[in-house]
Amino acid sequence: MQKLEKLLERVIRRVNINLRGQDFDVGPFLSPCVPLRKLSRFYAFYGVTGRHPLHFHFSASNLAGSYFLGKCRVDGSVLYKSDIRGDELRAKGDDFHFRGIRMTLDQDEIISISDSLLVKTLVHNRSHDPENPEIFLVKNSAACPFANIHGSPLEGSFLGAFATVDLTTLHGCIVGPFAYVQAGELWHDRVEPGQIWVNQEGAFDFRYRFPAETLAEYIRVEPGRPPAGRFMEFLNARKEDFHRVFDVVHLAPIRSVPKTASLSRYAVIKPKTRIGANVLVSQRAFIENSSIGKGSNAQENCFIINSHLEGNDVTAHGAKLIHTRLAEKVFVGFNSFIHGLPDAPLVVGPGSIIMPHTIIDLKEPVSIPPNHLVWGFVSTPEDLRDHSIPLATLADSTRMTTVGTMEFTGSGARFVAAFQNRIDHILESNGAYFDGRKKRGHAQKGQNIAYNIIQPYPIGAQKGIYPTIDIQP
Amino acid sequence: MQKLEKLLERVIRRVNINLRGQDFDVGPFLSPCVPLRKLSRFYAFYGVTGRHPLHFHFSASNLAGSYFLGKCRVDGSVLYKSDIRGDELRAKGDDFHFRGIRMTLDQDEIISISDSLLVKTLVHNRSHDPENPEIFLVKNSAACPFANIHGSPLEGSFLGAFATVDLTTLHGCIVGPFAYVQAGELWHDRVEPGQIWVNQEGAFDFRYRFPAETLAEYIRVEPGRPPAGRFMEFLNARKEDFHRVFDVVHLAPIRSVPKTASLSRYAVIKPKTRIGANVLVSQRAFIENSSIGKGSNAQENCFIINSHLEGNDVTAHGAKLIHTRLAEKVFVGFNSFIHGLPDAPLVVGPGSIIMPHTIIDLKEPVSIPPNHLVWGFVSTPEDLRDHSIPLATLADSTRMTTVGTMEFTGSGARFVAAFQNRIDHILESNGAYFDGRKKRGHAQKGQNIAYNIIQPYPIGAQKGIYPTIDIQP
Structure with missing residues (x-):
């Protein structure tokens, strides 16, 4: 040693x-x-x-x-x-x-x-x-x-x-x-x-x-x-589940995964999970009882449990979704921890952006409307008010905007555009837009x-x- | 392709x-x-x-x-x-x-x-x-x-x-x-x-x-x-048994293997098998219901089934022993196929040498006396007469000896000495003589x-x- x-x-x-x-x-x-x-x-x-x-x-x-x-x-x-x-x-x-x-x-x-x-x-x-x-x-x-x-x-x-x-x-x-x-x-x-x-x-x-x-x-x-x-x-509670995937040289591929999706054999996939076309699930991701809609992804160290991803949703590295329903094209940033209630899942409207490192850990039911930016800590509807802004409102901001303790200065339009371009770039890189011939991405390249x-x-x-x-x- | x-x-x-x-x-x-x-x-x-x-x-x-x-x-x-x-x-x-x-x-x-x-x-x-x-x-x-x-x-x-x-x-x-x-x-x-x-x-x-x-x-x-x-x-009948050992990255070590023995995790070991000290079992060896005595070995592609190896026995690459009892220091050469009877195992006396590529496939009970050289094909006691010679007799031969269709010319003493030196060298290389400090061989070096x-x-x-x-x- x-x-x-x-x-x-x-x-x-x-x-x-x-x-x-x-x-x-x-x-x-x-x-x-x-x-x-x-x-x-x-x-x-x-x-x-x-x-x-x-x-x-x-x-x-x-x-x-x-x-x-x-x-x-x-x-x-x-x-x-x-x-x-x-x-x-x-x-x-x-x-x-x-x-x-x-x-x-x-x-x-x-x-x-x-x-x-x-x-x-x-x-x-x-x-x-x-x-x-x-x-x-x-x-x-x-x-x-x-x-x-x-x-x-x-x-x-x-x-x-x-x-x-x-x-x-x-x-x-x-x-x-x-x-x-x-x-x-x-x-x-x-x-x-x-x-x-x-x-x-x-x-x-x-x-x-x-x-x-x-x-x-x-x-x-x-x-x-x-x-x-x-x-x-x-x-730590989910560590054991990874032992099996690391102990075996070849794992039998999971059935009913579309040909255009790629699911790392070093990911943990537990019942009942549905994987759509053009989906990317990276090594060390964990999916349980969830539906991952077309073009969505789960990167390294992501956990998606009892959740539904409608399609083209990005779950960035380390993000966790529990009891959560994402509408189309929602972005969940790095290391976010999103935990809805078992009987009232967090619903996130289409086009919304959950900033990297956001913690949503519900005590009361909360819905995030479409096209909103969310950050910080949210456990109640009141929290959401202090930690979100419609993207359109932010895009109109030209100098300074504060919401709760968040401070934004500069061009809101450029901030929103930068984020949206990036989400498109991520979806493209991941192969979310693969049409069977063109726009191949990680989901297709990582299959073999x-x-x-x-x-x-x-x-x-x-x-x-x-x-x-x-x-x- | x-x-x-x-x-x-x-x-x-x-x-x-x-x-x-x-x-x-x-x-x-x-x-x-x-x-x-x-x-x-x-x-x-x-x-x-x-x-x-x-x-x-x-x-x-x-x-x-x-x-x-x-x-x-x-x-x-x-x-x-x-x-x-x-x-x-x-x-x-x-x-x-x-x-x-x-x-x-x-x-x-x-x-x-x-x-x-x-x-x-x-x-x-x-x-x-x-x-x-x-x-x-x-x-x-x-x-x-x-x-x-x-x-x-x-x-x-x-x-x-x-x-x-x-x-x-x-x-x-x-x-x-x-x-x-x-x-x-x-x-x-x-x-x-x-x-x-x-x-x-x-x-x-x-x-x-x-x-x-x-x-x-x-x-x-x-x-x-x-x-x-x-x-x-x-x-082919035993091929399937190897799948498990090749499918898993780490196999739990088999218990009750002496510290001085080494048993490849790419070998198949089936019950009830006993492994003695200083034993070497190589990858792709197969042991079932057998006892491998101190200092013995089973090399690549060896199969030892329902057999007993007393100690310091060499089973060279590809040799197979079924219903066989080897006394101390028996050598079984490459690719030999030695098959005793279920109710009358082949017994091989101490110091005997079974030439490489020997087939002993018994129809009647046979015992090989101590210090004999055996070759060719043996299925009955009569066959053994035509395919064996006491090592001492061979060592006395100085010009030409024929037994059955076997022809030996030259110095029997040098032939026997060459074989015995080689067996000693093999046992030494394999670590059969390891005393806890000196004479380390494959059995000890291959443990980790x-x-x-x-x-x-x-x-x-x-x-x-x-x-x-x-x-x-």
Whole structure:
């Protein structure tokens, strides 16, 4: 075990050096989430599809329980139960636009993770750093369980549990638990726990912060302890269900899944579930007694239970839906926790957008009208009033709008348009609009993934370290 | 499928070109044994131990169902359900003696398989070619199901079903079904079906050939058809039992296996089986209702059913024991088929040697006395008389001895000594003599193998071809 322990220490030290200006020690937040025994016992796996550019390179790392797709390399890192999904990376020859400048990539983009420690973290999308379009870099960084690194290159940064960095380059930043940030680029900044912040320079700024006592109920983080609260209780209660899908090499495909849908064999699907055409269900998603309508998706770490998705609904990475009915084209953002009542499911009207990191946990029946934006914490109809706005009203806002403690400044029209474009882009990428010939997306491309299983050294000083492995076409 | 089909054709053509002098087409013998659909569906696996030098390199190949351990590379080949066991390769710095000349290896030995087609074939031991001690080469060659390539570099050669090449370098040779050859080096030679031939230049020569009608009952080979006969019937009847062990990633270890024994999780162990200390059971071995005494082993494709192994018994690759009781230190050679009677098990006395490729299939009760050599076909006590000799008698032979149709010439003493040394070497390599501290062998080194699973491209023109993969320490 010596080498693995040294690797962990070394990575933690490297991240701390990058955060020295903020006098922050990542060790006490990460160590309780990294079970050494499991690190040397769990396998890692990577997908070979024939449809994505292929290159994996792993060296001097532990990859226990992690999954890799597309081009990626990992060096001197510990990735525990993380998903490194390179299926939206740019390919050689792709154009890249940034503020009117067009660049053409002369090599395939690759996710490169080095000297980092990621626990149950999702890495997806592509580098949104215009300076480095060919490399989606995560370096000298650490992420706690259920963080999302989405299109966000990181250097020397730390993400707390359930934090999401979205389309944002971070240098020496600390993102608190359950904070969501989409702000282009940040240097030596700190995003407070439960802070939801969307900023586009010169265009708009959206801010909301969860009250400390609400946050504490759902996600509590203390140094030296693993994250606690309702999110963790919810997840831990369903952990066992994943054992079977990880223990078996080949699982018999589930019947009555349309040919245009793709359902990862590393997802848990429980009765009675109905899967529509063009649906994408990613590895580590969990579906129970739900109907997933045409073109909808459930990404990594999504849980959809006793719910109905009408069609073209997006359930972003880590979102959970329980007793919920989504009408057509509803967006539920990263790590949202949406829990209706058993006898009065939450109903969400068509076209509505549930912001990333929204908690809707009903005490009384609530319906979200069509085309609304919802954020923050909602448990009653009164809460909804303080945490929602019709998209049309927001689009009319040109300077400043506040609802409850949410503050919006800038162009509401651009904010709404940016969101709606993005939802369309997500649906397109996922293959929601596949017509049998064109508009193929993840749901269609991910149908024939061959899963490869790699293991660390089982004994000796190298125990837990994976051999150096290089896979090319 | 295009590329895989082309690969198969190309390999067959390459082998045929090497055998053009003998006007032999390997295609009709191999093609019926290569189910294209399974080639693109079955995974391959390799072991990482921390105790063996590590380097795997696979390119432009199909490896369906095959297993790799130790250093090996495979290029432009099809290996179907084969075992490439590099755990007896020489390591850098090892001395190599050949007729008084000592050489020191300045790099680790590697098994290199290129442009070859191996079906259910075992490759084991190390190169016995003194000209190439650092590379155990199998090139432009093809092997039919249940062939053994043991310490035998091959170039442009063909092995029929159940054939064994042992410590022999072959160039452009054809070895018939169920033939066994141990003859140093052969060029453009042909070993007839059922021929058993052990030759050490200037020392001894042992020859026996199975009568055609006996052979036909056990192993029939016709071009355009898969092998048939009792061997195949026996194996096919037990095929299903292997599905479970290959379908699951981690199998719970079987209890009451001594700490010094190693039992591959890819072996089938059925009740009631007792495993003693220092026992080695390899992948694809099958044990049922048997007792495997201290220091005994069951290698790849061995079946031990309703049998008792007293201790330090060697069951070489592919040997089958049914209703058999082996006393201490009995050797059962490659691919032997030993079948006692349910109510009168075959008893083999201590120190006896059952030659490779021996068929003992009893119609009447038979006992093999201690310290005898047995070969050929035995079903009655009369058969035994014609197919056995006391080792002491053989050791006294200095010129020529015939028993039945067996012809022995040369030094019986050297023949017996060579065999006994080898058995000791096998027991030592397998860890039979491990005392808790010293004399560690496969049984102890193979206890903590981490199995890695690799898969071919699942779709497209590359379907069935494995991506290029390189694994280093």
